[in-house]
Amino acid sequence: MxxxxxxxxxxxxxxxxxxxTSATQAQYGxxxxxxxxxxxxxxxxxxxxxxxxxxxxxxxxxPAPSIHEVIGTAHQAIGPEVTAEPEALDRARSLVEAQGWQVACDSPALAQLAAALDACDAVGIPGMERLVGRYAAVAEQLAAFDVAAVPTTSPADAVRFVVAGTVLLEPLLLALRRLAQQDASFRRFEGPDVTPG
Amino acid sequence: MxxxxxxxxxxxxxxxxxxxTSATQAQYGxxxxxxxxxxxxxxxxxxxxxxxxxxxxxxxxxPAPSIHEVIGTAHQAIGPEVTAEPEALDRARSLVEAQGWQVACDSPALAQLAAALDACDAVGIPGMERLVGRYAAVAEQLAAFDVAAVPTTSPADAVRFVVAGTVLLEPLLLALRRLAQQDASFRRFEGPDVTPG
DNA sequence: TGACATTGGATAGTGTCACCGTCCAATATT
DNA sequence: AATATTGGACGGTGACACTATCCAATGTCA
Known part of the structure; x- marks a missing residue:
């Protein structure tokens, strides 16, 4: 480095x-x-x-005393700053409500969701409702893993895990999704039979 | 704009x-x-x-004739360029193999996975093996939705869906994961009972 | 002890990226 | 005919993550 x-x-x-240790020296550990x-x-x-x-x-x-608070703050600190229209935010909120999720009504993730939904609308992805529902179900599974994996040994460990996990598991998840997509598309489109020709 | x-x-x-239409005019539609x-x-x-x-x-x-090819090319075009050590790549490959996935052995997503795994190792996330396995299972679900949703009406529609979906569903997924994390952490750490104090 | 290299600290510069402002000549518009 | 607009070329801007340079003080070794 x-x-x-x-x-x-x-x-x-x-x-x-x-x-x-002096004017031009310092000790690092x-x-x-x-x-x-x-x-x-x-x-x-x-x-x-x-x-x-x-x-x-x-x-x-x-570290904040409450881990729940830590997750909220981590999302605030880590997530991209996204601004969304109030009506788009309302849509995101109602979607979250439909999932039965309890989230802070000013969470930045709501704006991110709203922006993502708007973007999908703007280019017209067919069958978004169904897709979003399934994605939400999957996200719920992921979050269950994540939260269950938070160590309770000490607040410091928990905070470190939450911060690192929130950041690092995202690229991991995206990479796995892409690989799984390649496999799924292979199975669907290349199939067991060789392309005719 | x-x-x-x-x-x-x-x-x-x-x-x-x-x-x-002239030297200083053009028609847009x-x-x-x-x-x-x-x-x-x-x-x-x-x-x-x-x-x-x-x-x-x-x-x-x-559009390429084969949708499978399109997905591969889309991942190549869209994904961040990541370089990984050969041994890290091997680890990623063996992980993919353990999932039974069929992917091109030079897919950029492999390097992304390798980098993500290395990063998690570098900061020492406990219980990575189990977490990765669960993430992979979830990624498989997601990919199944994605690939099943690819329209077969025309190659052009398919390509458009694949490109837009690959890009736009990522922020959607991440936003949903964050929201689900907030809900899960609320349920686990804030619980039904108010924080004592 | 003296020459030389290293370090910390401050400051300014570099390359990249997405975008924005300005200018000019040619064409629409009134 | 006077004015406004447009396309096209070109350079400038601000943010960002570094990176290079300089200097004085200190450490190291002959």
Whole structure:
């Protein structure tokens, strides 16, 4: 990892300064190395901006007492900032309500859902209602795994898991979906029989 | 939509030029408006770069005969370019094999999966094996919906659906997962009883 | 002890990306 | 004929994640 990048992360407050031993020297420990790995992963694989990564790391440094709160704050810090029309938000809210989900009515994920629905409408994806229902059912399964996997050993562990998991399992999920799509399309369109010709 | 942006898309080859009626005039039709909406959605909500969007649109303009091929090419065009170590790639491949999935052995989604797995390792997410297996099962469900929903009315419709669906259903899925997480964490951590205190 | 390399800190520069502003000449419009 | 609009070319802008340069102070080694 380039030195300049480390300095940049120090400057941006992602990486805490070492304990200074003199005017031009500071001591860094194992914790700093782990922190750097976490930053690289959040910014690199997770695709977070450094601002979002800073917010995420601050949550890890100062864990909120309630894990439910942590998840909400993590979503706030991590998710892309999306603005949606009020009526689109209402649609998203009613969809969530139809699923029987309890979510904060000002959650940024609602705006993200609203924007995604609007986008699908704009290009006219056929059979969206059915698809959304099934996606919601699947999302519920995923969330059950995620939340069940949150360690209860200590608040710090829980926060770290929530932040890292929320960010890192997204690319994992998308990659798996793509691979599964390739398999499914192979089964459906290439089939067991060779393409005639 | 600002005029400058439209000009930019024209310059970048995302939007085909209108039929010129004179040296300083050109005719645009409904198709161009639809195209603009598609572009906005791909680069806005879908988060594609203009280069990726151009590749995606080129697929729509010149549909490959086989839909399976289209999906592969779409993943190539749309997905982030990720490089992974050979051993990480092998791990991803063996995971895919364990699922019984048939995928092209050079699919970019494999590199994405490998990178995601490496990232999870780097920060030490506990219980990854179980989680990955469950995520894979869920991804299989999703892919089944997706592929079953591909219209067979015409190759053009199919390609359009695949490209738009691949891109747009990702933010939808992520938003739904976040909302479902909030609900699940509410149920687990806030519970039916009010926090004592 | 003295030459040299390294470090921390500050500052400014780089490359990329999506987009926006400006200009000009040619054409519509009134 | 006067004015407005358009297409096209070109350069500028702001955000972002770095990256290079400089300097003074310190560490290291002969």
């Amino acid at each position: 380039p030195v300049g990048t480390v300095k940049y992360y120090l400057r941006e407050g992602l990486l805490p300064a070492g304990t200074p 194992e914790e700093h190395v782990e922190r750097l790995a976490l930053i690289r992963v959040l910014v690199g694989t997770g695709g977070l901006t450094v601002a979002a990564a800073r917010a995420a790391l601050q949550m890890i440094d100062a | 600002p005029v400058g942006t439209v000009k930019y898309y024209l310059r970048e080859g995302l939007l085909p030029a209108g039929t010129p 409904e198709e161009h408006v639809e195209r603009l909406a598609l572009i906005r959605v791909l680069v806005g909500t879908g988060g594609l770069t203009v280069a990726a969007a151009r590749a995606a649109l080129q697929m729509i303009d010149a």
